[in-house]
Amino acid sequence: MKAISSIKEAKISDEELVHLYKESQNTQYFEELYKRHSNKVFGKCLSILKDTELANDAVQEIFIKILLNMSKFKEASKFSTWIYSITYNYCIDTVRRRKKNTLMFSGDDESLEDVADEVEDSQILETSISRLKVILNKIPVGDKAILMMKYQDSMSIKDISAVLDKSESAVKMKIKRAKQKFRLVYGDNYSD
Amino acid sequence: MRNNFQELEEQELRQSRGPSTGAYKGVMGGMRSMKFVGGMFDHFIPKLFQFFVTVLGGSKKSQTTRISHHLSDDEPLQSLDSRRDYPNRQ
Known part of the structure; x- marks a missing residue:
């Protein structure tokens, strides 16, 4: 077993630490x-829950x-x-519980028309x-979370579908709608 | 290379103070409590189980109860001598 004092020096991987802990x-x-x-988890919680006390809890x-x-x-x-999946899952559940009438994802209320053309990743990533900060705070919280999972944490469709407990095709649709909403809000705020 | 989403996260992390010490203490306290409760279970569950076994008529030592001394048809003959408590043994 590795000496506990040398955890940092030896740069033991997370997976190895989990194994040693088990x-x-x-x-x-x-x-x-x-x-x-903990810092990254806190950052994600704060970004979604928008409340320091809630993020600490x-x-x-x-x-x-x-x-x-x-x-x-x-x-x-x-x-x-794995831990970011747990984080997103927890945060989405918390928002759902606290704000029962809040729209979580674009398209859930059928207000967003299904536009045929796909929003390119580059359009989002070049913002x-x-x-980006302004737009992410203006789109529904579920859309924000799904875009963070995809672009910030590079999670696969399979991982996102596990977090949201939806099929992979449903997740692809949610990503498509979130990107459309992103472009819509961008257009409303920035005319260039 | 980081994209803009990742840059934004980095920027927010630099500005944030991170989780409070209360959160840290809560997690560590929770972990110690779980370890304590786990230890208690490990210690007492086998004893509790043994207690129930004893109450229900079992005992600590497993004993083989010999019902009869009849020879089994498939028991080899040479083993007869080795059976000290064979009833007809001289």
């Missing part, structure tokens, strides 16, 4: 995982969830992808950071 139940391995990922509950489900992590995917 084997020894030594809390220091989990503590290291918390230190590595979310971090706590998400890591307890990770701890309880550690045995289910099969090491088939990256550990970071400047300042504009």
